Every structure is written in structure tokens, then in C-alpha cells.
Amino acid sequence: MFDPVTKLQEFIRCPSVSTDSKFADGMRAAQEFMAGLFAGMGLSVEVVPTKRNPIILASRGGDTSWPHVIIYGHYDVQPPDPLELWRTPPFEPTIKDGRIYGRGAADNKGPLLAIVAAVGRLLEKSPALPLRITFLVEGEEEMGSPSFPDFLEKYRERLKSADFVFLCDTALPNDRQVVVTCGLRGLTALEIQVSGPKSDLHSGLYGGALLNPLQALAEICASLHTPEGRVNVPGFYDEVRDVQPWEREELKKLGMSEKDFAAFLGIDAFHSGPGFTPFEAIRFQPTLEFNGIGGGYQGEGTKTVIPSRAVAKITCRLVPDQKPEKIRRRVEEAIRARIPKGVRVEIVAGHNADPYVVVPPGRSNTPAGQSPVLAQAFRAADEAVAGVWGRPPIYLREGGSVPIIADIKRVTGLDSLMFGLFLPEDNLHAPNEGFSLGVMQKGIETVERILASLAAGRGKR
Amino acid sequence: MFDPVTKLQEFIRCPSVSTDSKFADGMRAAQEFMAGLFAGMGLSVEVVPTKRNPIILASRGGDTSWPHVIIYGHYDVQPPDPLELWRTPPFEPTIKDGRIYGRGAADNKGPLLAIVAAVGRLLEKSPALPLRITFLVEGEEEMGSPSFPDFLEKYRERLKSADFVFLCDTALPNDRQVVVTCGLRGLTALEIQVSGPKSDLHSGLYGGALLNPLQALAEICASLHTPEGRVNVPGFYDEVRDVQPWEREELKKLGMSEKDFAAFLGIDAFHSGPGFTPFEAIRFQPTLEFNGIGGGYQGEGTKTVIPSRAVAKITCRLVPDQKPEKIRRRVEEAIRARIPKGVRVEIVAGHNADPYVVVPPGRSNTPAGQSPVLAQAFRAADEAVAGVWGRPPIYLREGGSVPIIADIKRVTGLDSLMFGLFLPEDNLHAPNEGFSLGVMQKGIETVERILASLAAGRGKR
Numbered sequence: 016m017f018d019p020v021t022k023l024q025e026f027i028r029c030p031s032v033s034t035d036s037k038f039a040d041g042m043r044a045a046q047e048f049m050a051g052l053f054a055g056m057g058l059s060v061e062v063v064p065t066k067r068n069p070i071i072l073a074s075r076g077g078d079t080s081w082p083h084v085i086i087y088g089h090y091d092v093q094p095p096d097p098l099e100l101w102r103t104p105p106f107e108p109t110i111k112d113g114r115i116y117g118r119g120a121a122d123n124k125g126p127l128l129a130i131v132a133a134v135g136r137l138l139e140k141s142p143a144l145p146l147r148i149t150f151l152v153e154g155e156e157e158m159g160s161p162s163f164p165d166f167l168e169k170y171r172e173r174l175k176s177a178d179f180v181f182l183c184d185t186a187l188p189n190d191r192q193v194v195v196t197c198g199l200r201g202l203t204a205l206e207i208q209v210s211g212p213k214s215d216l217h218s219g220l221y222g223g224a225l226l227n228p229l230q231a232l233a234e235i236c237a238s239l240h241t242p243e244g245r246v247n248v249p250g251f252y253d254e255v256r257d258v259q260p261w262e263r264e265e266l267k268k269l270g271m272s273e274k275d276f277a278a279f280l281g282i283d284a285f286h287s288g289p290g291f292t293p294f295e296a297i298r299f300q301p302t303l304e305f306n307g308i309g310g311g312y313q314g315e316g317t318k319t320v321i322p323s324r325a326v327a328k329i330t331c332r333l334v335p336d337q338k339p340e341k342i343r344r345r346v347e348e349a350i351r352a353r354i355p356k357g358v359r360v361e362i363v364a365g366h367n368a369d370p371y372v373v374v375p376p377g378r379s380n381t382p383a384g385q386s387p388v389l390a391q392a393f394r395a396a397d398e399a400v401a402g403v404w405g406r407p408p409i410y411l412r413e414g415g416s417v418p419i420i421a422d423i424k425r426v427t428g429l430d431s432l433m434f435g436l437f438l439p440e441d442n443l444h445a446p447n448e449g450f451s452l453g454v455m456q457k458g459i460e461t462v463e464r465i466l467a468s469l470a471a472g473r474g475k476r
Numbered sequence: 477m478f479d480p481v482t483k484l485q486e487f488i489r490c491p492s493v494s495t496d497s498k499f500a501d502g503m504r505a506a507q508e509f510m511a512g513l514f515a516g517m518g519l520s521v522e523v524v525p526t527k528r529n530p531i532i533l534a535s536r537g538g539d540t541s542w543p544h545v546i547i548y549g550h551y552d553v554q555p556p557d558p559l560e561l562w563r564t565p566p567f568e569p570t571i572k573d574g575r576i577y578g579r580g581a582a583d584n585k586g587p588l589l590a591i592v593a594a595v596g597r598l599l600e601k602s603p604a605l606p607l608r609i610t611f612l613v614e615g616e617e618e619m620g621s622p623s624f625p626d627f628l629e630k631y632r633e634r635l636k637s638a639d640f641v642f643l644c645d646t647a648l649p650n651d652r653q654v655v656v657t658c659g660l661r662g663l664t665a666l667e668i669q670v671s672g673p674k675s676d677l678h679s680g681l682y683g684g685a686l687l688n689p690l691q692a693l694a695e696i697c698a699s700l701h702t703p704e705g706r707v708n709v710p711g712f713y714d715e716v717r718d719v720q721p722w723e724r725e726e727l728k729k730l731g732m733s734e735k736d737f738a739a740f741l742g743i744d745a746f747h748s749g750p751g752f753t754p755f756e757a758i759r760f761q762p763t764l765e766f767n768g769i770g771g772g773y774q775g776e777g778t779k780t781v782i783p784s785r786a787v788a789k790i791t792c793r794l795v796p797d798q799k800p801e802k803i804r805r806r807v808e809e810a811i812r813a814r815i816p817k818g819v820r821v822e823i824v825a826g827h828n829a830d831p832y833v834v835v836p837p838g839r840s841n842t843p844a845g846q847s848p849v850l851a852q853a854f855r856a857a858d859e860a861v862a863g864v865w866g867r868p869p870i871y872l873r874e875g876g877s878v879p880i881i882a883d884i885k886r887v888t889g890l891d892s893l894m895f896g897l898f899l900p901e902d903n904l905h906a907p908n909e910g911f912s913l914g915v916m917q918k919g920i921e922t923v924e925r926i927l928a929s930l931a932a933g934r935g936k937r
Contacts, residue, residue: 034779219661302683305727
């Protein structure tokens with residue numbers, strides 16, 4: 016069996032930034048790395064072309080009475096900017112104090128290799144294991160998985176033969192408590208482009224005559240929240256599903272104090288809106304967040320310019336049962352109603368993702384018709400986590416989005432078991448991303464037990 | 477006498493970019509060119525060293541009863557970037573259709589040589605002309621004249637013996653109408669730095685719990701203007717001097733329609749605040765302008781981040797009798813009073829410049845104690861412009877800042893006669909800078925008449 020840490024170093028060295036075309040070589044290197052790894056494990060590998068980055072399928076067939084699990088991951092990573100804040104080069108993996116640093120270490124290269132390693136160990140011990148496995152590893156997760164829906168439609172029948180989807184692309188609150196994620200927020204992205212004068216103007220010779228596009232943009236952006244922290248867009252909250260009492264109870268088991276959380280974030284006050292703790296707001300409430308605003312001179316010193324253009328990038332995180340297109344339309348309408356005279360505004364639509372929720376077995380409102388293999392997997396996870404980590408997992412919705420989870424549910428009907436492996440200090444999407452090697456080892460052990468238990472239980476259903 | 481166009485070509489060939497040390501040779505070439513030109517005219521030349529680029533003094537003494545004029549100019553130019561947008565090489569002067577193209581052609585080499593040529597012609601005709609002249613040509617104007625205040629203090633007594641300052645470093649609205657600039661706006665610069673969480677955060681995993689620094693910055697910036705377009709800072713307008721009726725009347729003579737001005741700027745509506753036309757607002761009202769705002773991801777596509785920091789660069793243009801330090805303090809106080817909980821704000825002070833105004837003689841509120849020689853120079857300019865251009869000049873304040881004019885007034889008490897020679901199409905500070913040779917010829921003729929009239933009138937005072 017391969018050494019997971021060595022392989023992770025090799026994987027991080029592939030600069031697989033999907034959103035920026037100048038990293039095309041890195042994307043190719045990551046594809047070849049994954050395909051090679053799977054082939055070395057004796058799996059049958061297919062590289063499925065898409066309009067952008069291919070999807071890698073690696074499968075192990077078997078008797079149709081065997082349980083069939085789809086294991087999802089992604090080989091692409093976020094851009095490494097701002098580069099100057101990295102303590103070590105983002106694509107040169109560095110191990111220090113039991114952690115490995117590099118872009119993608121936690122999102123999603125480390126956790127993905129933990130599952131791959133678990134499967135590798137299991138197949139080495141039990142080559143005849145009665146379990147069908149299909150790895151599905153995509154290269155567009157960090158750009159919103161644009162090719163995934165097409166792929167899903169094309170492979171629908173084959174994927175439908177599986178029982179559920181398993182993935183490690185969610186978070187752990189700390190290295191002692193495992194969380195099984197049973198909900199994800201959705202997302203809708205848009206960009207506001209404000210144009211004023213036809214070129215940049217001298218702020219002395221013309222300042223005072225016209226509306227500065229930066230001022231117009233600031234005023235539009237400022238109008239999008241109430242002082243209490245609610246999104247100030249008519250109808251924004253209309254379809255938000257009520258939080259269940261068990262969800263609030265489960266969340267209390269997290270055991271983190273607001274004080275510790277504020278210290279971790281480095282802030283002196285929360286801003287979570289009326290009726291929700293910060294922990295609840297992240298999981299149960301939608302947001303409208305500015306991811307970037309820019310215009311005019313941003314270098315050293317002063318440049319006395321009235322810029323011709325200004326831009327704001329926005330993403331809204333959505334919760335069940337909000338629909339991305341509907342929410343984006345409402346945000347657009349609110350912005351259009353607030354455009355001041357003297358500037359022009361274009362709104363460019365970005366990607367969408369539906370929110371997702373799966374209710375673990377035994378909860379008051381578990382929906383009828385849930386897959387018995389999934390229910391068994393939830394129970395197996397409960398036991399395996401208790402065995403490896405010393406306490407059972409807690410079941411929480413998470414604030415992040417894994418858009419394809421809702422897509423898979425919609426197209427194939429399959430639910431997902433999401434077992435988190437990255438920690439708050441792992442700096443996802445930020446400089447100095449890292450991953451705990453201790454968590455990786457425990458993750459491998461846990462996944463191995465879950466899959467072994469599924470295979471062993473195939474007769475009990 | 478030298479041929480002014482040939483000399484201007486020679487002058488443009490010296491790449492005298494002051495802000496970039498790799499142009500040191502070009503700076504030296506321009507210094508030697510000016511010193512040689514002055515020496516050839518029989519003037520006594522001093523090269524006054526400063527911490528950066530020397531100031532060239534070239535003088536012609538005489539009887540202390542003769543009028544004494546200081547003629548200001550600068551031999552440095554803006555950087556030529558972006559080079560790829562130039563149609564001809566920036567430091568290879570090119571003449572086409574009655575215009576000369578090259579960096580510095582209009583700012584300030586062409587207008588400066590127009591005055592030098594006028595003086596040359598005058599002295600050739602009347603070697604015993606009863607007029608004292610001191611040329612003061614600096615090499616740091618395009619970098620904010622950092623050495624100028626020190627120089628002023630050291631040469632205060634000598635400069636004070638002059639009657640007024642004369643310069644051609646302001647604008648003409650078109651090639652038919654001369655403007656005498658009798659006011660400049662001042663300036664105060666500051667930067668708002670907003671910090672939130674200690675590092676960039678994933679907007680899914682944490683969004684909803686905390687205040688986004690970009691949102692805080694947008695809210696602070698949006699609060700700084702009223703919807704009508706006034707600056708929303710307590711006390712901001714307290715010291716603004718009332719506009720005189722003659723100033724509004726004079727401005728109407730500009731003869732540009734709002735429709736044409738809007739088309740020139742490429743906007744569909746003005747935003748000049750209540751009680752002021754756009755032409756008036758630029759000249760008579762102070763501003764608070766955003767020169768740059770930035771934070772978070774500004775590249776292609778989407779990055780789902782809550783940025784740790786966000787920055788806005790602000791300059792306020794000031795009018796008499798606002799004081800830069802006082803206004804900056806008020807803006808800072810207003811911002812500090814509006815910092816929302818959950819972010820920290822630092823405000824960094826930039827540079828200051830006092831506003832300046834000189835009232836031409838015969839206007840209702842001409843201040844007592846104005847130099848009689850300056851009054852005579854204004855009358856001489858009136859006659860000379862009418863004679864050469866076919867119509868008298870108009871007297872306007874301008875929206876831009878020439879900080880040294882207010883500095884000279886403060887240190888030496890001297891006022892300035894500012895006679896503009898560059899046109900809107902001359903592309904100052906931009907690619908394809910050019911200068912009209914027709915305007916240059918008329919400028920030489922006008923300046924010669926003004927100085928001759930001053931010398932002739934010395935007995936009449």
C-alpha cells in the first residue's frame with residue numbers, strides 16, 4: 016500500500032487551480048496523479064472528458080447484491096492569492112508539528128487521499144470484499160462544478176445503481192469531535208459592475224460634477240443589509256425552512272463558547288442577526304456576502320483619480336428551501352431599484368447551487384423512503400467514529416456548499432454521508448492552508464471500519 | 477533668438493521623469509538644457525541643489541524701482557506609461573497637423589518655453605528693458621514638489637523682493653478662449669483601513685456569524701455623502717467662502733453646454749449638489765472623492781471569501797477658506813463615529829495642500845493690499861489677450877491643485893498670475909500628450925506684450 020503522506024505531498028505539488036487558465040499544466044498533473052493512483056490499486060479507471068476539466072471515474076464492480084458506494088472528491092484547488100501572506104510556498108508541501116501545509120492540503124486533497132488510502136488498505140486485507148465502489152473525482156469544484164450537471168445526466172442510470180454517496184469534504188469543529196454533516200447551504204453568485212465616465216478622470220479637474228462610480232457602488236452595497244444584520248432584499252427569507260428543535264440541541268453538543276469562537280476568528284463582536292447565535296446563523300440562515308470590491312487606484316500612496324468603473328463580487332449562501340435562481344432575481348431587482356442617476360450598472364450572473372439536507376435515521380422527522388444501505392452507513396459511522404475517536408459523531412448542517420450533493424440528489428435520488436476531516440485552523444481558501452496528519456490517520460482508520468462494516472452487513476438488510 | 481519649436485523638440489528629447497530614478501540621465505539632460513538656454517539669453521544662472529532634483533534660478537537684475545516678476549515652471553514630466561498606447565515614441569518629438577507630440581509637450585515644457593521665448597524676443601528688441609526677471613524652474617512638480625517648501629524658506633527674503641509670480645501651467649477650455657486662473661482647490665488625503673477577522677475566511681463556513689469588512693467599509697463610505705450629493709461630515713462646509721456673483725457671471729462666458737460636457741465625460745446625468753451647476757461645483761465647492769476602494773478577490777470568476785481587510789483611498793478637494801488639517805480631522809471624526817461593532821478601523825493621513833485664490837483688480841471684493849504691479853499685470857494680460865486672441869480672457873477658479881502656489885503665498889506673500897496654455901485634448905499625464913504649435917505662437921506673443929506693458933508702465937504706478 017502507498018504511504019498516504021508521501022502521496023499527499025506529491026498531490027499538493029500539482030498546482031491544480033481550476034478557475035485560472037494559466038494553471039492548466041497543474042490541472043493535468045493532478046489528473047494524471049489521481050488516475051495513476053487508482054490504476055495502481057487495481058481499479059478500472061475512466062477519464063471522462065468535459066468542456067473544461069475531465070472527471071475521473073475509478074471503479075470496482077462485483078455482484079449486484081453487494082452494496083454500492085460512490086465516493087466523491089475533487090482534485091482542483093482554490094487560487095493561492097494573496098501569495099505574500101504564505102509562510103511557505105503554496106505548492107511546495109511543508110510538514111511542521113504534525114501538520115502539512117500547502118494549497119489544497121485540506122480542501123480536498125488530504126481528506127480525499129484519506130478515503131483512497133482506507134479503500135487501499137481494505138482491499139489489500141480483503142481482496143474479495145463484497146462491496147462495489149465507484150470513485151468520482153472532479154476538477155471543477157472550486158469553480159462551481161459547471162460540467163457536473165451534464166455528466167450527471169449522461170451517467171444517471173449507472174450512478175442510480177449505487178446506494179449512496181460518501182465523501183470527506185466537510186469540517187470537524189476540533190480534533191476530538193467528529194461531525195457528520197447532514198445539510199449544506201446552497202449558493203448564488205453575482206457581480207455588480209458600475210460604470211461612470213467613459214475614462215478615468217482627474218479628481219481635481221472634474222471632481223464635484225459627477226457621481227463617482229465607487230461612491231455609487233458603496234451606496235448600493237451598503238443598502239443590502241439592515242443595521243441588525245439581516246439581508247435587506249424583499250422576499251429574501253420567504254422560503255427559509257424552520258429550524259428543528261433537535262438541530263439546535265445537537266448544535267449545543269459542539270461545546271464551543273462564543274468567546275473562544277470570537278478569539279479564533281480574531282473579532283471582538285459577532286453580527287449574526289436577531290434570533291440566532293453565531294453558530295446557528297452559519298448553519299440555519301442565508302447570507303449575502305461581499306467577496307471582493309474594487310475600483311480606482313489601489314497601489315502605494317495617492318492617485319487623484321475618479322475611476323471609470325467599480326466592481327463588487329457577491330455570493331449569497333442559501334438554506335432549504337430557497338431556490339438559487341429565485342433569490343438571485345430578487346437580489347438583482349433590489350439592486351436595480353437602487354441604481355442612482357449618473358452611473359450605469361450591469362449585473363453578471365455567476366454560478367448557482369441548491370441547498371441540501373439529509374435527516375439521519377431515528378430523528379423525529381426522518382423522511383420515508385430513505386435508502387436502507389444509507390441508514391446502515393449512518394449506523395456504521397456512529398460505531399466506527401465512537402471506536403476510533405472515543406465518542407460518537409454529532410449530526411449538523413454546515414454553512415459551506417458542496418453544490419454537487421444537491422445535484423446528485425435531484426438527478427439520481429441518492430443521498431450523501433458526509434464525514435468531515437478538516438479543522439477550523441486549516442485555513443481553507445486562505446493563505447497557509449494546512450491539514451493535520453493525526454486527523455488524516457484517524458480518518459483512514461474510520462473510513463476503513465465504515466466500509467468494512469457495510470460489506471459485512473450486506474446479508475442483514 | 478532661438479527657434480522655440482526646435483528648442484521644444486530638443487527639450488522633449490530629455491526623458492526627465494522625476495518620480496523614477498532610472499531616468500536620472502534624462503533629468504540631468506533637462507537641467508543642462510534649461511541652464512544652457514538661460515545662459516545663452518544672458519541671464520545669470522544658479523543651479524540650487526535639493527535633496528532630489530536641483531531647482532534652476534535664472535535672473536536678470538536691475539534697478540530696484542523696476543518691476544520684478546518671478547516666472548515659475550518645471551522641467552520634470554510624468555512617467556510615459558502605458559507605453560503601448562503611444563502612437564509615437566514619447567521622448568521622440570513628432571510634429572503632425574500643427575501639433576507636437578511627446579511626454580511633457582504640454583505639461584510643462586511647451587508652455588514654459590513659450591514664456592522663455594517671449595522673454596528672449598523682448599530682450600533682443602530692448603536690451604535695456606526696465607524689468608527684473610527671476611526664472612524659477614523646479615524638477616519635482618510631478619512628484620508633489622517635496623523640496624519646494626525648504627527652498628522657499630531658504631530663499632524667502634530674496635523671493636519677497638518680487639512683485640508677483642507668473643506661470644503657464646493651467647488649462648485653456650479651447651483654442652479660442654484664454655482663461656486666467658485665479659483660484660485653485662486645495663487637498664487633503666486619507667486612507668481608511670478596515671480590519672475584521674485575523675485572516676481571510678471561507679464565506680460558507682463562517683458567513684453569517686460576523687461583519688464582513690467590505691460591508692463595513694461600504695457602509696462607512698456610503699455614509700459620507702447625502703443623497704443630494706453633499707459631503708455628510710459635520711462642519712465640512714463651515715469655512716467655505718461664499719461664491720461672488722461676478723464669479724458665476726464669468727463662468728457663464730465659458731460657453732460650454734451641460735449637454736456637451738456630459739457627452740465629453742460620457743455620463744448621462746450630473747451630480748453636483750444642490751445650488752451649483754456642474755461647472756460651478758468643480759470650481760467653488762469642496763469634494764470628498766473615493767480614488768480607490770479594494771478588498772477581497774478581484775480576479776476572474778468567484779472566490780468565496782470573507783476578506784480580512786478592506787481599504788478606501790480618499791482625497792478631499794478644498795476651497796477657500798478651508799484648512800486641510802482641520803477638514804481631515806473632521807472627516808476622521810465622522811468616520812470614527814460610524815465604525816460598526818466587529819471591525820477595527822485605522823485612518824492614515826496623506827498629503828495636504830492649501831486652496832488658493834487671487835482676485836483680479838476691479839472685482840467687487842478685491843482685497844486691500846494687493847500688489848499694484850500685480851494689478852497692472854492683470855490689466856496688461858486683459859489687453860494682450862484681447863489683442864492676440866481677439867477676445868479678453870475670462871477669470872476662473874479651477875478645480876485642480878498646484879500646491880506650490882499656495883505655499884509661495886504663505887511664505888512670501890506673493891500672488892500668482894496663471895495664464896493657461898494647454899487644451900483639453902492635450903492628454904496631460906496620459907499617452908499621446910501633445911501641444912498646439914498655434915497656441916504656442918499666440919502664447920509667446922501674449923506673454924511678450926504683457927511683460928513689455930509691465931516694463932513700460934513702471935513709471936505710472
